[in-house]
Amino acid sequence: MDVGNVIKLPVTEERAAARKRARPPPCDPEEEEEKRQKNVQRVSVLGAEDRAVRLLEELVFGAEDELLQRLVVEEEHTLTQRHTHSDTHTKTHSHTLTTCSFVCFRVDMEHRYRRNMIKGDAESTMSKQKLQQRMREQFQRSMGGAPSWAETSGRKKKKKKKNDDDDDDDDDDEGEEEEDDLLRRTGNFVVSSDRLPSGILRMKKCLHANTARPSDDRLTTVQFHPSAQVVMTAGLDQSVSLFQVDGKTNPKIQSIHLQRFPVHQAAFSHDGETVIATGTTNKMFYLYDMMEGRVTPVHTVRGLNEARVKEFSVCPEGGALLLTGSHGYLHLLTLKTKEVVRSMKINGDVAGVAFSPDGSKVFVNSEEGEVYVWDVRSSRCVNRFTDDGCVKATSIAASRNGQYLACGSQSGVVNIYSQEACLNSANPKPMKAVMNLLTSATSLTFNPTSEILAIASRAEDEAVRLVHLPSLSVFSNFPVSKRKIVYRATCLDFSPHGGFFSLANNKGHAPLYRILHYRSF
Numbered sequence: 001m002d003v004g005n006v007i008k009l010p011v012t013e014e015r016a017a018a019r020k021r022a023r024p025p026p027c028d029p030e031e032e033e034e035k036r037q038k039n040v041q042r043v044s045v046l047g048a049e050d051r052a053v054r055l056l057e058e059l060v061f062g063a064e065d066e067l068l069q070r071l072v073v074e075e076e077h078t079l080t081q082r083h084t085h086s087d088t089h090t091k092t093h094s095h096t097l098t099t100c101s102f103v104c105f106r107v108d109m110e111h112r113y114r115r116n117m118i119k120g121d122a123e124s125t126m127s128k129q130k131l132q133q134r135m136r137e138q139f140q141r142s143m144g145g146a147p148s149w150a151e152t153s154g155r156k157k158k159k160k161k162k163n164d165d166d167d168d169d170d171d172d173d174e175g176e177e178e179e180d181d182l183l184r185r186t187g188n189f190v191v192s193s194d195r196l197p198s199g200i201l202r203m204k205k206c207l208h209a210n211t212a213r214p215s216d217d218r219l220t221t222v223q224f225h226p227s228a229q230v231v232m233t234a235g236l237d238q239s240v241s242l243f244q245v246d247g248k249t250n251p252k253i254q255s256i257h258l259q260r261f262p263v264h265q266a267a268f269s270h271d272g273e274t275v276i277a278t279g280t281t282n283k284m285f286y287l288y289d290m291m292e293g294r295v296t297p298v299h300t301v302r303g304l305n306e307a308r309v310k311e312f313s314v315c316p317e318g319g320a321l322l323l324t325g326s327h328g329y330l331h332l333l334t335l336k337t338k339e340v341v342r343s344m345k346i347n348g349d350v351a352g353v354a355f356s357p358d359g360s361k362v363f364v365n366s367e368e369g370e371v372y373v374w375d376v377r378s379s380r381c382v383n384r385f386t387d388d389g390c391v392k393a394t395s396i397a398a399s400r401n402g403q404y405l406a407c408g409s410q411s412g413v414v415n416i417y418s419q420e421a422c423l424n425s426a427n428p429k430p431m432k433a434v435m436n437l438l439t440s441a442t443s444l445t446f447n448p449t450s451e452i453l454a455i456a457s458r459a460e461d462e463a464v465r466l467v468h469l470p471s472l473s474v475f476s477n478f479p480v481s482k483r484k485i486v487y488r489a490t491c492l493d494f495s496p497h498g499g500f501f502s503l504a505n506n507k508g509h510a511p512l513y514r515i516l517h518y519r520s521f
Contacts, residue, residue: 109123117135196452200476203513208511208512209250213255219490220491221263222491222502231250231512237262238258240288264279284297315376317358320332324350325350332376344379346366357399357401371407390413398446399469413435413441414467438460442459448495450469454503457488464478487506487507499518499519499521500513
């Protein structure tokens with residue numbers, strides 16, 4: 001046998017058939033390209049449907065302007081692709097465009113949230129514009145028509161002109177436009193307020209301010225220090241005491257005893273370094289220097305011709321006192337030189353004295369019911385008026401913000417005036433006549449923020465009321481009527497920032513209350 005020759009074995013029919021099956025059929029390039037294009041087209045259709053779902057969600061929840069812009073861009077892009085594709089793919093691409101447009105611009109109304117808007121079986125789907133109109137109509141029916149805040153100023157003016165032929169002023173039109181702008185805008189228009197609410201005053205009963213040393217006799221004075229967290233009490237037991245105010249134990253700081261000197265009135269000086277105390281029987285008074293702990297009796301005052309000195313007021317500016325004399329006289333005394341620098345006189349006896357906030361004016365009411373306004377520097381009466389309905393005056397007080405003036409009478413009526421009207425008008429009318437007291441209104445005090453006026457009568461137990469000045473109404477929860485705590489109040493005062501309120505009563509106690517609205521002492 002020749003090795004270089006190839007031996008060909010006979011091929012059976014079965015082997016030939018198997019070989020024929022294993023051999024791949026000849027591929028047609030045109031058919032392969034057509035299949036590939038069809039697969040790409042199917043994928044693009046699915047992608048378009050997914051995008052349509054997302055666009056429908058944006059249509060329902062907002063972003064309409066961006067959505068319409070994107071739809072225009074996609075439609076232009078789709079039309080460009082349709083022109084570039086071959087004629088064999090035109091039908092499929094047109095079907096894709098129709099599907100996308102149908103999903104994007106028509107809403108399925110069979111959803112359970114939209115079924116109640118359908119008016120017929122033919123409305124299984126609805127365009128976006130028609131759905132918005134249907135929702136607007138449904139809202140207006142539920143509101144009984146279009147609400148006024150949803151209408152523009154132009155529509156309101158047309159309605160008003162149709163119903164009324166009279167022309168409106170330009171100021172009214174501007175006010176309506178501002179009101180429309182306010183009501184049609186969203187935002188945080190409500191802010192927290194620090195104003196004191198009326199009705200019920202949030203307060204807490206504390207231990208008496210003088211619990212560490214109660215008085216054996218009637219208290220005549222209670223006053224908070226102008227800057228320190230200290231309260232002072234004084235009374236007929238011939239003592240002046242200082243206490244630290246914490247609302248819990250109120251420990252005693254110091255107490256001084258004035259021999260044979262029942263205290264009629266005591267007060268801190270304007271700078272808070274000295275306590276002035278007057279007695280009930282003579283014109284001598286005491287000065288207590290708290291820095292040095294020295295008590296100085298003042299027996300005589302140069303230029304003062306009075307048998308007794310009982311009532312006085314501390315001038316808001318400078319170291320001066322305004323002493324109440326007899327027969328309508330008022331004497332301005334300097335603490336530094338202890339002499340009278342000027343005097344003023346009214347008709348009748350003085351019932352009460354109150355300084356304006358800056359100390360330039362002083363309000364004085366006579367027992368006959370007349371109120372005088374004096375200029376302190378010139379000692380000249382700048383105004384005078386009669387307290388409305390007053391037969392006999394008993395007290396007067398001015399608010400620290402210069403807004404209110406309160407005048408008390410023997411009948412228990414307290415008239416609240418505008419301070420500005422009292423300065424400029426010859427016949428001012430009261431803003432409010434408080435008639436909650438049945439006996440003489442002997443004590444009046446404004447709180448530091450000028451939101452509360454405390455009024456009291458020493459002629460009857462529990463005769464204390466707190467007036468809410470912004471609403472000119474009385475707080476309903478003070479005093480508590482279940483048991484007696486206040487008794488007969490002879491003096492009232494608020495702490496420098498209004499956080500505490502105290503009063504002096506005939507039992508020798510100084511009930512103390514925490515006013516929770518104010519955070520500071």
